[in-house]
Every structure is written in C-alpha cells, then in structure tokens.
Amino acid sequence: xxxxxxxxRILDAAEELFAERGFSETSLRMITSKANVNLxxxxxxxxxxxxxxHAVFARFLSPFSVTLETxxxxxxxxxxxxxxxxxxxxxALTESAIRMPQRNEKGISIFMRLLGLxxxxxxGHLRKFLEQEYGEPFGRFMHLLKEATPELSAVxxxxxIQFMLGATAFTMSSSDALIDILDNKLGVQASVQEIxxxxxxxxxxxxxxxxxxxxxxxxxxxxVA
Amino acid sequence: xxxxxxxxRILDAAEELFAERGFSETSLRMITSKANVNLxxxxxxxxxxxxxxHAVFARFLSPFSVTLETxxxxxxxxxxxxxxxxxxxxxALTESAIRMPQRNEKGISIFMRLLGLxxxxxxGHLRKFLEQEYGEPFGRFMHLLKEATPELSAVxxxxxIQFMLGATAFTMSSSDALIDILDNKLGVQASVQEIxxxxxxxxxxxxxxxxxxxxxxxxxxxxVA
DNA sequence: TTAGCGTTCAAACGTATGTTTCAAACAGAC
DNA sequence: GTCTGTTTGAAACATACGTTTGAACGCTAA
Numbered sequence: 001x002x003x004x005x006x007x008x009r010i011l012d013a014a015e016e017l018f019a020e021r022g023f024s025e026t027s028l029r030m031i032t033s034k035a036n037v038n039l040x041x042x043x044x045x046x047x048x049x050x051x052x053x054h055a056v057f058a059r060f061l062s063p064f065s066v067t068l069e070t071x072x073x074x075x076x077x078x079x080x081x082x083x084x085x086x087x088x089x090x091x092a093l094t095e096s097a098i099r100m101p102q103r104n105e106k107g108i109s110i111f112m113r114l115l116g117l118x119x120x121x122x123x124g125h126l127r128k129f130l131e132q133e134y135g136e137p138f139g140r141f142m143h144l145l146k147e148a149t150p151e152l153s154a155v156x157x158x159x160x161i162q163f164m165l166g167a168t169a170f171t172m173s174s175s176d177a178l179i180d181i182l183d184n185k186l187g188v189q190a191s192v193q194e195i196x197x198x199x200x201x202x203x204x205x206x207x208x209x210x211x212x213x214x215x216x217x218x219x220x221x222x223x224v225a
Numbered sequence: 226x227x228x229x230x231x232x233x234r235i236l237d238a239a240e241e242l243f244a245e246r247g248f249s250e251t252s253l254r255m256i257t258s259k260a261n262v263n264l265x266x267x268x269x270x271x272x273x274x275x276x277x278x279h280a281v282f283a284r285f286l287s288p289f290s291v292t293l294e295t296x297x298x299x300x301x302x303x304x305x306x307x308x309x310x311x312x313x314x315x316x317a318l319t320e321s322a323i324r325m326p327q328r329n330e331k332g333i334s335i336f337m338r339l340l341g342l343x344x345x346x347x348x349g350h351l352r353k354f355l356e357q358e359y360g361e362p363f364g365r366f367m368h369l370l371k372e373a374t375p376e377l378s379a380v381x382x383x384x385x386i387q388f389m390l391g392a393t394a395f396t397m398s399s400s401d402a403l404i405d406i407l408d409n410k411l412g413v414q415a416s417v418q419e420i421x422x423x424x425x426x427x428x429x430x431x432x433x434x435x436x437x438x439x440x441x442x443x444x445x446x447x448x449v450a
Numbered sequence: 451t452t453a454g455c456g457t458t459c460a461a462a463c464g465t466a467t468g469t470t471t472c473a474a475a476c477a478g479a480c
Numbered sequence: 481g482t483c484t485g486t487t488t489g490a491a492a493c494a495t496a497c498g499t500t501t502g503a504a505c506g507c508t509a510a
Contacts, residue, residue: 265471
C-alpha cells in the first residue's frame with residue numbers, strides 16, 4: 001500500500017504537470033510537492049527524471065497498445081481478405097484512444113497532450129524509448145494506411161500521413177485550451193470525443209485529395225510538376 | 226559595425242539553437258559561445274532571455290507580416306467584390322511565407338519550426354507578445370477564411386482551422402527531418418516549397434469535407450448528431 | 451524483542467542556469 | 481590627444497536544478 005501509493009501519486013502529479021508545462025519546464029520539486037511526497041522518492045522509485053518520464057508514458061501507452069492491437073485484429077478479421085478502408089482504419093485508432101479506460105475525466109486530453117509533447121519536445125531519450133517499446137503497433141497502423149490508399153504514390157502518402165499526424169497531435173495536445181476558447185467565443189461546449197469525430201472526416205478527405213501538385217491560383221489554376 | 230555585428234550574431238545563433246532545441250533547453254551560454262560573443266552581451270543588448278526570444282521572433286515576423294498584408298491587399302483587389310476563394314487565401318499565405326527574403330537556405334524551415342514551437346511550448350510571455358504584435362494579420366487571415374467557407378458552421382470552421390494550423394505547424398517545424406527521412410526511405414529529394422505545394426490541396430480538401438459529424442464505420446456508416 | 455528490509459525524510463551535494471558587476475577597451479567629437 | 485558615452489571582458493552573484501546521502505521510521509519474520 002505504502003509503496004504503490006507513493007509511486008502512483010508521483011505518476012499522477014508528473015503526468016499532469018508534464019502535460020501542462022512540458023518536461024524541461026517541470027522540476028522534480030514541483031512534482032513531489034504536488035504529490036505530497038519527499039523529493040528523494042522520485043530517484044528512489046524511478047532512478048532518474050528521464051526514467052520517470054518513461055514510466056509516465058508506459059503507464060498509459062502499454063494498455064493502449066494492447067487495445068489498439070485488438071482493434072486492428074478485429075478490423076482485419078471483420079473484412080476478411082479485402083484491406084480495411086481508410087475511414088475504418090482511422091476510426092479503429094480513434095476509438096481505441098477514446099474508449100481507453102481513463103483514470104479521470106481529463107485522462108484523454110492529458111494522454112493526447114503528452115503524445116503531442118513527445119513529438120514536439122525533442123527529448124532524444126523519449127523518442128528512442130517510444131520507438132523501441134511501441135514501434136510495432138505504429139508500424140502496423142502505417143501498413144494499414146498503405147493498403148487503404150493504394151491509389152496514392154508512396155511520396156504523396158508519406159507527406160499526407162505527416163499532415164494527418166500533425167493535425168491530430170497539434171489539435172489534441174491543445175485540446176483543453178481550444179475547447180475553452182470555443183466556449184468563450186461561441187458559447188459552445190465540446191469534448192475530446194467530438195473533436196475526434198470532426199477530425200476523422202477532415203483527415204479522410206485530405207487524404208483522398210486529387211493526387212497532384214497544385215500551383216498558386218495566381219497562375220490560372222494550372223498544375224505544376 | 227561593432228554593435229550591430231554582435232547583436233546579429235546573437236540573433237543568428239539564438240534563432241538556430243532555439244529552432245533545434247527549444248527555448249528552455251537552450252542556455253544563454255550555448256548561444257553566446259556559438260555566436261563567439263561574451264555572455265553579458267545578451268543581457269546588455271536585449272535585457273533578458275525572454276526579450277531575446279521576442280527579438281528573434283520580431284526579426285522575421287515583422288517583415289513577414291508586412292509581406293502578408295500586401296499579399297492580402299493584392300488578393301482582395303484582384304477579385305473585387307467577391308471574397309477570395311479558399312485556395313486563393315491559402316496560397317496567399319503560403320506564397321508569402323515561401324517568398325520571404327531568407328537569411329540563408331535554412332531560413333524557411335527555421336521560420337516554421339519557431340512558429341511551431343511558439344504554439345507548443347507553453348511560454349506564456351511569448352503567446353502574449355505574439356498576440357499583441359501580430360494579432361492583426363492573423364485576424365485578417367481568419368476573416369478571409371470565414372468568407373471563403375460560408376457553407377461551414379462557425380464551430381466546424383473553428384475546428385478545421387485548428388486542424389489546418391496543426392498539420393502546417395507540425396509538418397513545417399520538422400520539415401528538415403522529414404525531408405531527410407523521405408530521402409532515406411524512398412530516395413526522393415524534396416523541398417519546403419514542394420511540401421507547401423502538397424499541403425495546400427490536402428488542407429483545402431479537408432476544409433471542404435461534408436459538414437457533418439461521422440460516427441465510426443462499425444455503426445454501419447451512419448452519421449451521428 | 452530484535453534483526454532485517456523496504457521506505458521515507460531532511461539536508462546537503464555539485465552543477466548549471468539567468469543575471470549583475472565593474473574595470474578595460476573602444477569609438478567618435480572636439 | 482583627450483574626453484565621453486558605448487560596448488566588451490572576466491568574474492562573481494544568487495538561485496534552481498537533478499541527484500545523493502545517511503539517519504530515522506514502520507513493518508514482518510524469527
């Protein structure tokens with residue numbers, strides 16, 4: 001009881017602080033005082049700050065990757081033979097993320113924000129850790145995307161996947177702030193689930209855009225090589 | 226000669242280091258030793274590290290906002306009366322960014338990467354600074370977008386603009402790395418200009434996606450409220 | 451009871467940070 | 481050539497960081 005309580009309190013506090021301030025901007029002292037825990041506890045239980053960051057990610061990424069693999073299994077099984085469509089693939093991922101058992105109501109947005117930070121904050125050790133631990137489900141998602149968009153050239157698909165990742169990581173990582181702004185400006189309440197529901201069609205349409213480069217419309221709408 | 230040389234060397238070094246490492250992760254000592262300048266010079270010329278960050282942004286954002294206003298002026302003038310189309314609006318922004326006079330060949334990607342960092346790293350002072358100094362051209366862009374997509378509800382437009390910003394900021398901020406990866410994987414050379422040419426149609430199509438929320442395809446492709 | 455073990459605690463460690471100091475070097479005007 | 485305001489230089493400042501230490505604590509088994 002004593003142990004796991006301290007460990008979890010540290011993880012909870014770290015997760016929240018990392019999500020709202022970033023890694024370098026969050027000190028161990030902030031974490032331990034928020035968790036009502038002694039400073040030395042972090043190094044005792046985790047070894048170092050880097051290892052704590054890894055533990056924070058592992059705590060939600062490990063169950064998520066299991067959920068995701070299952071979702072992909074079901075998806076491939078459901079449409080025996082033919083590869084899943086783009087919409088189905090995107091939704092498999094989205095649902096896995098949304099339906100994850102959450103520790104609290106902010107769970108999903110913290111989850112997303114941390115993923116976004118992992119991309120943008122260039123913490124080399126984190127990138128290595130994530131690739132090593134969770135490279136497989138990611139590679140599988142990429143493969144599904146490839147089969148779902150056979151009409152795209154490899155180069156086009158490559159860039160459009162980056163665009164999708166960007167739109168998702170960026171929006172989700174600021175989801176809380178964006179939801180607040182929307183409420184202030186238009187008086188509309190939104191949820192992470194709703195953002196996802198709006199994001200998927202946006203991505204799918206962008207993905208299926210005509211496969212050619214466009215020049216600026218000032219050149220009479222011609223297409224350029 | 227002496228003054229402006231030191232100031233510019235500091236700005237050059239800071240710009241590059243900020244872009245590749247982030248703000249908190251870049252110390253004044255890294256900057257001054259890269260710039261071959263005394264440590265005290267930063268506080269002497271700029272006053273503080275925060276002010277240096279602002280100066281780095283101002284140096285490329287000020288000319289850019291002028292270029293952008295001009296581009297919007299020309300655009301509105303060209304199509305008297307009718308509001309510019311979505312493609313035209315996006316291209317006006319894109320061309321302004323691409324055609325900016327660059328200090329060196331890495332200029333455009335540093336520019337983009339810094340903009341991305343400004344969004345993701347939650348440096349409160351930076352956000353305030355940018356809103357205060359450059360809120361006007363941004364607001365004008367938003368207004369053009371609104372007129373170019375009258376069929377969208379305000380809520381839909383809001384979210385899709387975030388998606389566009391995300392795809393752009395995210396991709397462009399890692400453009401160098403992504404170009405390298407593409408070269409390694411597929412042996413294809415790319416440029417920032419080409420990324421932009423691929424990004425615009427992706428964004429435009431996503432923006433024009435059917436204006437309704439979609440449920441997961443597991444629910445037989447029905448649409449949900 | 452006592453010995454052992456995992457855990458917590460206050461305090462200190464060494465290092466790196468942003469910032470300040472003040473003397474020396476420099477420039478241009480008279 | 482000398483003076484004046486500006487810019488650089490080496491050093492130190494105070495503070496915050498991640499990490500380590502060693503003593504105290506609470507529990508379980510002998």
